[in-house]
Amino acid sequence: MIDTLTAPVLVGAVLGLGVYVLVRALAPSKRSAVSQVARIDALRASGRSYERHTASEADDGRLGSLRARTGNRIAELYVQQGWEQRSLRSDLAVLDRGWEGFLATKVLLGAAGLVFGPMLFAIAWAIGFGSGPIVPVWLALACAGVFFFLPDLEVRRDAAAKRKDLRRVIGAYLDLVSMNLAGGRGLPEALMAAAEVSDGWALRRIRNALADARITGTSQWVALGRLGEELGIEELKDLSSSLALVADDGAKVRESLASRAETMRHREMAEIEGAAGEKSQSMLVAQLLLCAGFLVFLIYPAAMRVFQI
Template identity: 75%
Template sequence: MNNILFTCLVGAAVGLGVFGLIRALMPSKRSPVSTIARVDALRAAGPTAGPVGSAPTDLRGRIGERVVEFYLQQGWEQRSLRADLAVLDRSWQGFLATKVVLGASGLIFGPFLFAVIWQLGMGSNPVIPVWMALLCGGVFFVLPDVEVRRDAADKRKDLRRVIGAYLDLVSMNLAGGRGLPEALMAAAEVSDGWALMRIRNCLADARITGTSQWVALGRLGDELGIEELKDLSVTLGLVADDGAKVRESLASRAETMRHRELAEIEGSAGENSQSMLVAQLLLAAGFLVFLIFPAAMRVFQV
């Protein structure tokens, strides 16, 4: 009886997962909101994007497209996660497809793991595979978020460090007699690193579209989730016509960013020192227990 119930529950879990996957891939009527959002996304992607009615041909692309439409219909914007993906230069559609595929893999991996344990004689409750499937599916579904946020935090630290040096270069170019637009572009052309490449492409796009460069930097900061770029955009918009004030503002802002970076480095070093101290204390406590244990056993035996 238990074997029959176990087989039914596993079959129901697998069938539900397959039905959800097929339902996600089936075409449905798009709502006006999702259609407008698709047009805006294609317009932002530029001329390299396909037509509005085009669909990706691979399975992963179709899954990502369906999940993106579902997010749009539900109104889930996920701005912070989108900013993390923009920092890592990853697509929102591919990220959602990865989450769905990993979640479906977790739903299959949970019962499979229980089957291995059951064959070893360590489990007999037929309800366990259902909970294991849900648990593994949820954990696998969340894993890409954890990875993206961790990698984006590390990359933002590098970007802030580069922005501090970039502001110093802009201030030096302004002191050399260049105008603000020329100074911003010249400072971004000193290196081919990924951070200055993003800033240089942003400034080049602003020049082509006729947008002011500080406004473009603010949009880049909003896209990447970098508050320093947004503050820089506001500052340059206020003092763009006064070269002396621009130089002073950029120099002070660069100095503030360096002090903040040094404070973060010192704080990280302090945390590492505390961790080493705790490890040493635990090691000493273990050594004391090792020394005292034989004597304590003799006392208690007496």
């Protein structure tokens, strides 16, 4: 009798503790000066002002405003706890997605997982599988954890694919800059002219970074380095460092850009050949398995006759 009463009490205590922690984490609290300054710096670094941020919240409707408020609360919690998540932020910057919206999506999917787990257990219990009150709790927590980390996997996969495209564009961009330098243009003009040949997302990000550098009065190679740091692109960081060293010598700049573009092309070709080799190996394994299955199909009748004898 004691065991039958203890299990529901433990389940209720765990659920109550989880709800209390969630409410305390999302409840509005008095912001300290450090957290407020960090929040302003984060908004400034992401290129959005507070007015634009609040205006976008007001235009999304009730569901959008709830999602925005949830994302803001969780982002403030991250700032207060000192959780930077730089790699994830750079992935979101590559995909041009907001940090607050991403956090809100994670939490809402986790909440959906808490509901999905008991529903799955109810279906399993209806067909006669599973018993006991503790199973829905663990199933709900497992589904919530899986749903919570699904956006991370999606963002990292999409960001990796988009970074490959960006590196390919950077190689062509360096060739264009070298050609503009050979035509007699200066380095700032060559960088901007090469970024204006296309309206793709990669060159548009480079063009916006160069335009912002011209407005703020910073050097354009420093702006490229900041863009590389924001997007997690090491090639842009190396390009910024090399341009800072040889910016005054046009011949050295052309040679550096040409050699760097050639290196990036060789690296891209090596990656393509490696991917093709992996695909050919996987096709070879599939063919071997198919041949093995066909041999088993041929040998099976004769083997059954031998064993029956």
